Amino acid sequence: MSMDSTLRDLKRINEKYRMFHAMTEDLEPGDSSFLFSVKDNLTSKDMETCAGSRILEGYHPAFDAASVEKMRLAGGKLIGKANMDEFGFGTFSTNSGFEIPRNPYDLDRACGGSSGGSACAASVIEDHVSLGVSTGGSICCPASFCGVYGIAPTYGRVSRFGLIDYGNSLDKIGVISQKAADLKKFMEVIAGRDERDPTSMVQPEFNTAYRKMKSVAVPKEGIEGLSKEVEKAFNDALEQLKSMGVDVDYVDMPSLRYAMPAYYVLATSEASTNLARYVGMRYGHQDGDHTLKFDDYFTDVRTRYFGDEAKRRILLGTFTRMAGFGGRHYAKAREVRQVVINDYKKVLADHDAVLAPTMPFTAPKFDDISKMSALDSYKADYLTVPANLAGTPHLSVPCGYDSDGMPVGMQFVADHWNEDVLFSIAEDWEKQFDLRRPEVSI
């Protein structure tokens, strides 16, 4: 597909896959050298930005997110704002106030989440790169379900200026694409210090030279609870890695089991304070009952326009922040985070990466998702959450297909600031992996 044909077909593609919440009206590529899309929680001056939430309907930001600005400066044309779980709260992109993206390999299945629309666009549209955002696995999960490459860099590598926050100490902006080489190419574009985000100011130089991955550690905790087909695809991939000269060791990382509860305490604590600003004033929906007292008005707007999952996380986060509980939950969760980081550091001292499947199963059907409890879907993230909690860079690559033809992914976790070794393994893996593209007919 050329840029012209992609732009021409954009509306029809979206009707079928529903990856975009908002799309460009300008269908001429002009001077652009590439097309890109971004998750809808990155602000854009020219398109509405809702982060999957109805409470933000009508929000036209006055500024571009730093990463959007950099992609444009590099010659990119922003074609769409990708659908997502509301504020990033989900694993399947089904917790959305708007459209739910369809899996390119089977329209009855989910794309994963919460950057589902981004992974879908990267999978369906040729020569396309999409920016995703990961808080607890929201880049690798959909990349895995949609059979594409996705990288979430080290926390602080990409400026979060212009990112609509979920959990500020966890959020990372990364790249999703069909092509392994795109990860390095576009991470180079969006990475770097930015005074508008103080947490981006401590990063060391971004290393892009080739550095071969020589060894991986597979934690026992990372291969528990897998579906049979994921297990098989992963074991085949391990054999393949060995044949590429990568040493594979099995290790114990007991702290990984505690990452999940710690993550949910921190993420919901931060999220509940981030979401406090949405009260139906200043931006987004402002059509509540204006005869009410201000706090009743706030409650009215929030009740109407937040989805169930957003409300659940506000309640969870507010509870964990309560005086008296703060020490028991929030402070403890921070200690656990440190324990997890230490565990990674220990293993990564003599391995280039920690490796496990990205998700314990392949993309589920929408019907099955509707039967899952909130807790079931939280638990589905147990493989992606630890690296996110630790702020370590992680990469998902497609590593096989199940009997229904649905993609399986595996996730490499490197040490802080060591994205280079992830780019290298992605490119090496791509050379010998038989990627099956979804059948895309419009």
Place this chain on the structure above:
Amino acid sequence: MKIGLECHVQLPTKSKMFCSCPTEECEFPNTHVCPTCLGMPGSRPVLNRQVLVYGIMIAKMLNCEVNDTTWFARKTYFYPDMSKSVQITQYDNPIGERGVYYLDGKKPIRITRIHIEEDPGKTKRTSDLTSLVDYNRSGIPLAEIVTEPDIATPAEARQFLTQMIGDIRHLLNIPDDLEWVVKCDCNISVGTERVEIKNVNGMKHAEKALHAEMVRQIAMIKAKKKILRETRRYDPERDVTIGVRVKEFEDQYGYIDEPDLGIYHIKDLADSIKISESPQNMVLRMSSQYKIDQKMAKQLVNTSMDLAGLFEDVAKEFDTASAVKWVAGPVSASWRAMEDRGETPDMEKLKGFIRSFTEGKVTDTQCAIDIKSYMTGVDASAAMEESAGLESLINEFLDKNPKIVTDYQKNDKAANQVIGYVMKQTGGKYSSSEVVETAKKLIEARF
């Protein structure tokens, strides 16, 4: 009775605490605003480092322990003028803790902590049903100073505030003519239960609010009624406090650390900051160093730190007696006159006058006239005539009322009796301070 204060003072930065919007007043609402201080989704805070510098200076002035590392916290509450519904403040590890401030240089008032935080916007009620919000103030940096309940009376609270705020103004170089609002939350317990009066504006109101609440609590105790632990507000029109809400628990703000801002290692910064002597400390030191009355030292310092500085210079270069005679005398008396003309006194010139006298080149009357004519900008001969006129007028009065001289030895306020007479005779030709200064000189000459 126990009184503790939480006072908020604005830090005089040029731009706001977390964005580059100006802090100066603006007559048009919602003009000095940007995505950050409006809390637009996707915006984030970047700390103005000058806020840390000012915070550390105040912490040092209040003899606090400055923490080596400090960081920010999110305080969550819903109110229309709080743009993010989250205030960025400090909770754990504030800038300074465990300080002490000496009232009148004697009574210690313990300082619990000082932290820095952002101001919300302003809500303006326009009618019974509508309010307007102005975010111009949103993100203005404040320091909050919390005291232990060491203050004994409402009057002492005012005295504490007046002294401390004066010291902070001097420390941060806030011009005297700049209106600088100080807001307080006042805690008071006459019996055992503590009541908080929120958001009292200014020192005078702090005293009045505390007084009104003290009267209420005493009446409650006399009537054997239970005082509730609650938050009240002060209505200055009616001079009463009004209940806002009963406090069953501590406020539920659900503090967490602010994840968008890091941990600030401020030890080196704090070590590099040397603060100048506070006016309060200068008064105490001058009074003991030069063996002068505290009142005189206070008058010099309160008139101007430059005047006090001149006093010290003269005392060192000549002697204390000259400093008392000339600097605390005619120079001090017409200091304001010079300031009113928008001029700054030339210290060398003033020292020159004094030198002429000590070297015996001029008489003391001539020296006084030289100083006065220089300070007031009025022609020397006219000044001499006027001075002579004033002196003879006062001497005339003192001849008729010798008791003033003996009264003065007990209380120097006796000199004030001269004012009315002179005013009546001259129709307000001389300023009252001028009259008093001259009267003091003449009275003292009669001892």
